[in-house]
Amino acid sequence: MRILILVLSLASMLKAAPFASDTLLQKADAKYGAFAKNRFINMNKTLEALQDKSRQEQLEGVNDLFNAVRYNSDMKLYGKSDYWATPWEFLGRDEGDCEDYVIAKYFALKHLGVPSKKLYFSYVRSTRFKEPHMVLTYFETPQTVPLVLDNINFRVFPATKRKDLIPIYNFNADVLEDAKEKKNLPKTHKKWDRLIENIQRNRL
Amino acid sequence: MTLFKQMALLTSMLLLLLLGIVIAVTFSNATGALEEQLYEDAQNTASSLSLSLGSASGNESDMSTMINANFDSGHYTRIALYDMDNMMIYERIGEDTDHQTPEWFIHIIPITLPVASVQVSAGWSPIGVLQVQSDSSYAYASLYSQLIRLSVLFFILAAIGLTLLYFALHIVLRPLTKIQQQAEAIMQNEFIHQDEIPTTTEFKDVVQAMNSMVIKVQDIFDRSDKAMHHNHELLYKDSLTGLHNRRYLMMRFPEYIGEETAYEHGTLMLFAFHGALEANKVIGHQNVDVLFHKIGKIVQNKGRHIDDSIAARVNGTEFMLLLPGCLGSEGLRIALRIIRAVQTVLRDKGLEDKETFNITAGVMGYDRDKDIGTILSGADYALSQANHLTDEQIYLDKNHKSSTVMGKEAWRNIITDALEEDRFRLDFWPVFDARSKKVYHKEISFTLLDDEKNLYSYGKFIAPVITLGLLAEVYMNIIRQILNTSASNAGSSLCSLRLPSDFFHTPNITLALEPLLEAHADTLSIELIFGIPERFIATNMELSNSFIALFKRFGFGVGIYQFTGESEEYSYLKALRPAYLKADASFLLDQDQQSMSSLQIITNSLGIELIATGITETAELEQLGKAHIHTIQGPLAESYIKGS
Numbered sequence: 001m002r003i004l005i006l007v008l009s010l011a012s013m014l015k016a017a018p019f020a021s022d023t024l025l026q027k028a029d030a031k032y033g034a035f036a037k038n039r040f041i042n043m044n045k046t047l048e049a050l051q052d053k054s055r056q057e058q059l060e061g062v063n064d065l066f067n068a069v070r071y072n073s074d075m076k077l078y079g080k081s082d083y084w085a086t087p088w089e090f091l092g093r094d095e096g097d098c099e100d101y102v103i104a105k106y107f108a109l110k111h112l113g114v115p116s117k118k119l120y121f122s123y124v125r126s127t128r129f130k131e132p133h134m135v136l137t138y139f140e141t142p143q144t145v146p147l148v149l150d151n152i153n154f155r156v157f158p159a160t161k162r163k164d165l166i167p168i169y170n171f172n173a174d175v176l177e178d179a180k181e182k183k184n185l186p187k188t189h190k191k192w193d194r195l196i197e198n199i200q201r202n203r204l
Numbered sequence: 205m206t207l208f209k210q211m212a213l214l215t216s217m218l219l220l221l222l223l224g225i226v227i228a229v230t231f232s233n234a235t236g237a238l239e240e241q242l243y244e245d246a247q248n249t250a251s252s253l254s255l256s257l258g259s260a261s262g263n264e265s266d267m268s269t270m271i272n273a274n275f276d277s278g279h280y281t282r283i284a285l286y287d288m289d290n291m292m293i294y295e296r297i298g299e300d301t302d303h304q305t306p307e308w309f310i311h312i313i314p315i316t317l318p319v320a321s322v323q324v325s326a327g328w329s330p331i332g333v334l335q336v337q338s339d340s341s342y343a344y345a346s347l348y349s350q351l352i353r354l355s356v357l358f359f360i361l362a363a364i365g366l367t368l369l370y371f372a373l374h375i376v377l378r379p380l381t382k383i384q385q386q387a388e389a390i391m392q393n394e395f396i397h398q399d400e401i402p403t404t405t406e407f408k409d410v411v412q413a414m415n416s417m418v419i420k421v422q423d424i425f426d427r428s429d430k431a432m433h434h435n436h437e438l439l440y441k442d443s444l445t446g447l448h449n450r451r452y453l454m455m456r457f458p459e460y461i462g463e464e465t466a467y468e469h470g471t472l473m474l475f476a477f478h479g480a481l482e483a484n485k486v487i488g489h490q491n492v493d494v495l496f497h498k499i500g501k502i503v504q505n506k507g508r509h510i511d512d513s514i515a516a517r518v519n520g521t522e523f524m525l526l527l528p529g530c531l532g533s534e535g536l537r538i539a540l541r542i543i544r545a546v547q548t549v550l551r552d553k554g555l556e557d558k559e560t561f562n563i564t565a566g567v568m569g570y571d572r573d574k575d576i577g578t579i580l581s582g583a584d585y586a587l588s589q590a591n592h593l594t595d596e597q598i599y600l601d602k603n604h605k606s607s608t609v610m611g612k613e614a615w616r617n618i619i620t621d622a623l624e625e626d627r628f629r630l631d632f633w634p635v636f637d638a639r640s641k642k643v644y645h646k647e648i649s650f651t652l653l654d655d656e657k658n659l660y661s662y663g664k665f666i667a668p669v670i671t672l673g674l675l676a677e678v679y680m681n682i683i684r685q686i687l688n689t690s691a692s693n694a695g696s697s698l699c700s701l702r703l704p705s706d707f708f709h710t711p712n713i714t715l716a717l718e719p720l721l722e723a724h725a726d727t728l729s730i731e732l733i734f735g736i737p738e739r740f741i742a743t744n745m746e747l748s749n750s751f752i753a754l755f756k757r758f759g760f761g762v763g764i765y766q767f768t769g770e771s772e773e774y775s776y777l778k779a780l781r782p783a784y785l786k787a788d789a790s791f792l793l794d795q796d797q798q799s800m801s802s803l804q805i806i807t808n809s810l811g812i813e814l815i816a817t818g819i820t821e822t823a824e825l826e827q828l829g830k831a832h833i834h835t836i837q838g839p840l841a842e843s844y845i846k847g848s
Contacts, residue, residue, distance in 0.1 A: 120323075120330065137328065142288040146328050159328040169255055170325040189247075 018044040019111045024088060027204050032092045039091050043108075050112055059138055060156050062108045063149045069104075070095050071151065084195045088204045101151040102136040103195065106173070114138070116174050123169040126152065135165065208377050212370065219365050227358050234350050239315060242338040246320035249278065250336040254322045257285070257334065262326045268294045279339035281317055285324065287332045298339060305341075305348040313347060315340050379407040386414050392811070394781065395421050425809055428802040429774045435799035436769045442517040444493055445500030450518040452768075453526060454576070455791055458818075459766060460512065460528035461572045461579070463663030466670055466704055467512075467528040471535030472568045474583040475503060475523040475542065476591065479561035487553055495553055499523065499563070502545045506538050511705065512739065524583075532569020536600050539565040543597055564590040564597040572663075615668035618654045623674070623681050627653045630685055632694050635815055638825060639834040644813065645698035645733065647837055650682050676710035679703060680720070686732060687724040694730050700784075702735035702765055708744070708751055718754060725758035733761035733783050741780070742770040752780055765817070767791070774806055784813040784835075789824050792816050792833060800831050 020028075020040045029037035043065060050061040072095040074083040087104040090096040096104075102121055110116050118139050126133040129152075137146035137159065145158045148165065159167070173192065205213075253274050260266035267285060275283050275296040284295040319337045323330050379402030389396045395418040402408050437443075440452035460467050477499060483492045496517075503523045504515035514526040525542075527535055546563045555561035566587025570579045582601045590599035622628055632646035652660040669678050683701070691697040707713065734755050741748040741764065752762050765786040777785075785807060792814075795803065807814045816828050819838040828836070 122328070139330070142330060167325065167328045169258065170328075170330050171323050172330070 019047045019108060020044055020088065020091075024202060024204065027202070028088065028092050031204055032094075036092050036094065039094060040088075043091060047108055047111060055114065055140075056156075058109065058112050058114065059147060059149060062105050062112070063154065063156050065108065066090075066101050066104045067151050067154045069101070071097065073097055082191075084191050086195065086198045086203050088202065089198075092204050098134045098151055099191075102134050102149075105136045105149050107199070109136075109138075117172060120146065120170040120172050122146075122148075122167055124165040124167050126164060127166060128152070128164045132168075133165070137170065207380060208373060211377070212373055215369055215373070216366055219369060220362060223358055223361055223365065227354050231347075231351060231354055235313065235315065235347060238343050238347060239318065242315075242340070242343055243318035243320060246280075246318065246336040246338045247322075249274065249280070249283075249338075250320040250322040250334050253283075253336070254324045254334045257324045258326055258331075260326070262331050264293055267324075271296055279342055280337060281339050282319075282335070282337040284335045285332055286335070288330060290333075293332060305344040309348050309351070310344055313344070315343050315347070376404075379404060379411070383407060383410055383414070386411070386418075390414065390418070392781075394778070395425075397422075421809055424805055425775075425778070428805040428809075432769060432774065432799055432802035432806065435796065435802065439794070439796075439799070440769075442500070445497050445517050447500045447504060447523070448514060448516040450516055450524070451794070453514055453516040453518070453524055455788070455794060456514055456768065457526065457576050457579075458788070458790070460526070461570070461574060461576065463572075463661060465528070465572050465663065466666050466706070467572060468667035468671075469531060469569065469571045470526065470528040471530045471532050471538075472570065472579055472583045473525040473527070473535060473539050473542075474518075474566045474568075474587040475499075475525070475539075475546075475563055476565075476587055477521045477523075477546075477563050478591075479555070479557075480521050482560050483553075483555055486555060491553065495549065495555075498549050499546050502542055502549070506542045506545065510538075532567060532600055535567050535569060536598065539567050539598050562597065565599070566590050567598060567600045569600065572667075612668065612672065615665070616672050616674075618652065618660075619665065619669055619672065619674050619678065621655060622652050623677055625655075626681070626685070627655075628678065628681055628685065629653055629659075630682070630689065632696070632699065633837070634696075635700070635835060635837040637835050638829065643696055644815070644835050645700050646694055646696040648682075648686060648694075648699050648701045670706055675704065675706050676713050676716075679707050680713075680716055683717070684720060686730075687720070687728060689730065691730045696730070698731045698733070700733040700735055700761075700763055702737075705737055705740040705744075708736070708740060708747060714750070714754060721754070721758040721760065725760075728759075731761065733763045735763045735765040735786065737766045738764050738768060738770050738785075739766060741776065745776065749779075769803075777806060777810055777812065781810060782812055784815050786815045786817050786837065789816040789819045789828060789836075789838070792831065793824065793827055795831075804832060 020043060025037050025040050028040050046061060046065050050058050053061065069090060074080050074097050077083070077093060077095055077097075078085070082099070084103060085093075085096055085100040087107050090100040090104045106116075106119055106121070109119060120137045120139065122135050122137045124133050124135055125131070133152070135151075136149040138149065139146045145160050147156050148159050148162050149156055150162070150165075153162070153164075159165075171189065171192075253270065256270050257267050260270065271283050271285060271294055274280075280296070281298045282296065285293040287293055317337050317340055319335050321333055321335050324332045324334050379400075382398055382400065383402075386396050386398050397415055397418050398411050401411055440448055440455070442449050459465060460470055477496070480492065483495065487495070500515070500517055500523060503525050507513040507515055507525045507527050510527040510530050512528045513530075514524075516524045516526075518524045525538075527538065530538075543563055543565060547558075550556065550561050550563075564587060566583050566585070566589065568579055568583035568586050570582065574582075586599040586601040589601075590597055628650045629652075631649045631651060633649060635644045635647055636642075637644050649662055651662065652665045654660065666675075669675050686699065686701060689699075734751075736748060736751070755762050761783040762780065763784040763786065764780075764782045767785045767787040768791055792800070804814065806812075813835055814833055815835045815837055816824075816833050817837045819825055819828070819836045819840040822840065825836060825840060828834070
């Protein structure tokens with residue numbers, strides 16, 4: 001019995017750390033209230049459940065998880081025309097714009113073990129709304145058609161099926177981080193650099 | 205190194221260091237900012253170019269053209285495009301970098317050129333990575349011009365800072381300069397009272413302490429001055445007439461006879477008033493006192509025109525008048541004038557009876573080879589003869605030779621020949637410290653060697669020199685010789701030459717003396733002190749001050765000889781600050797303990813060497829030693845030196 005308890009406790013210790021730590025949960029509770037805390041708990045549970053799922057299921061699960069958050073403009077939320085929120089700010093406020101969806105999905109998938117070199121931040125133009133938009137794209141290989149994780153169309157489709165989106169520009173965070181590390185650059189991408197700083201500070 | 209220099213050096217170094225650090229940090233920041241700017245530019249180019257490349261849909265030719273267009277229109281070191289497998293698709297590298305900045309600057313200031321990387325996508329698919337690196341030439345040009353600006357700024361700030369620092373230190377340390385001057389003055393026994401008290405606490409304390417010391421020393425000096433003057437009055441003055449007394453006359457008399465004197469002959473007069481007791485009855489004691497005072501003034505005034513004349517009241521009814529250099533015949537005329545003047549006073553006082561109230565005079569002409577006793581006996585004899593044997597109330601003892609052995613012209617020839625042929629020979633007599641057995645300085649005397657090899661001592665030729673009006677020429681010749689004498693010839697690096705009063709009275713002598721002193725001031729191998737007789741200073745303060753200033757201006761010292769405390773006060777010693785006071789041993793030994801103590805307080809406080817002259821006997825030396833006088837001059841000093 002004792003051995004069983006020991007094995008179980010070891011197994012729990014070896015279990016991956018949650019996406020949002022307990023500290024973060026307490027802070028979310030303090031800042032945004034119990035509902036926010038519950039959203040964080042729910043996020044942790046969902047991601048934990050997706051751990052052993054297939055890549056497609058992970059992509060869809062994460063896409064669905066964050067597409068549940070309401071859309072709102074940066075100007076209304078942060079008083080700025082464009083602001084890249086951390087996943088904690090996004091989920092804490094339970095509101096955000098397209099970049100905030102992409103960022104939260106990116107870090108959640110990365111948490112689930114999806115290689116970041118396969119994930120791209122894609123600047124696109126929405127033909128339906130006739131305005132700039134951002135989606136997260138997943139490339140199984142550099143040559144394959146990417147899958148699009150969008151907050152307008154909640155389903156994960158190959159890019160070829162998203163005629164309503166015109167790709168403009170892609171960037172991969174790995175390329176930026178590599179440049180930072182290998183070439184000792186102070187900064188690589190203004191928005192990205194600030195976002196990383198905020199995440200490191202657990203900005204909520 | 206002075207405190208001012210130390211502080212100036214330290215603060216200057218700190219200021220320069222501070223400025224240097226500020227400039228270096230500013231320059232370093234500018235370099236960092238410029239590197240960042242270069243990266244930003246490269247990043248912007250990369251971003252915009254990658255969007256353009258995306259529109260080429262992977263056509264390498266189009267993409268190369270776009271890269272070329274960007275590369276040629278901007279300033280880049282390198283633009284390269286890689287595919288997703290990191291294989292190079294196209295690359296442009298800058299071939300000639302036209303730096304406008306010097307090579308050394310590029311060499312010592314390395315600028316790292318960051319490479320901006322962005323992804324290039326064709327539609328949804330990423331097709332490669334674009335790398336852009338900016339050109340450094342503009343960065344170097346900008347940095348170099350910034351360095352020049354900073355350097356100019358550095359020098360301007362340093363110049364302004366150091367100038368302000370100099371003035372600030374000057375103002376802050378100004379009290380210190382005055383303190384230093386005061387301290388140096390004290391070291392030189394000059395006591396300056398500093399009225400301006402500094403505000404800096406430390407400086408204030410020091411100044412107040414020194415001022416306090418100066419006041420105390422000044423007080424001691426003043427009290428000694430007064431005590432000495434008072435003692436001098438008691439010892440050598442007649443309280444009723446204000447004339448000197450017999451003691452004083454006897455002390456001074458030796459100066460005017462013998463070998464060393466400048467006077468070949470002289471006249472001593474003795475006046476006796478008869479009828480003092482009767483006068484008391486007729487006009488009363490007080491009026492008799494007034495009468496004696498008037499007689500004293502008459503005796504003094506009638507001989508005043510004779511240099512070095514001394515009038516003294518030798519007892520209640522007798523007066524003495526010593527006239528050095530005056531022939532008996534001239535003395536007789538003066539005596540007659542005195543008697544006539546006294547008779548007038550007697551008449552005015554109602555003492556007209558010549559049988560009862562009378563004044564008689566004995567006039568004794570003497571040559572310098574006579575001793576004092578003989579001269580005094582002669583004067584006494586002449587007075588007694590005048591009292592009893594003559595109707596004229598005056599008797600002249602014709603005891604002196606009225607003419608010199610050698611004629612004036614013969615002397616003129618000898619002296620002028622000696623001047624022309626430099627036949628005056630210098631003698632150096634030691635002034636000796638009996639305690640340390642060391643020579644304090646050498647007193648310079650001189651002799652004359654004529655063309656027949658006859659050697660004339662100073663005493664032999666100096667009287668004719670004065671009579672012939674050649675004193676200035678002879679002394680100028682001697683001074684010239686001394687100024688060209690080496691210390692080894694003199695036997696001492698410190699020498700002294702006594703200048704007689706007549707030398708200072710020579711018209712326009714400074715016109716000849718000044719250029720001579722000036723010419724030798726810097727090349728002199730001995731330290732020379734010019735001796736001035738105290739009587740000359742006491743009676744010619746202004747003239748003596750001008751000569752003293754002249755001597756001191758060219759670095760020559762000043763001493764006082766024949767010191768007898770003639771002056772009314774001794775404060776002139778503070779201003780004059782002579783190297784020594786030479787007084788005859790008989791004068792020094794004549795002083796009581798209080799007078800001697802006062803004199804020594806003055807000399808010690810001013811750093812003046814008190815020297816006893818004319819010492820002939822060991823007993824005198826012992827007595828002087830008891831009075832703490834150890835520096836001596838005279839035959840005994842010479843025998844000491846020879847003995848040692």
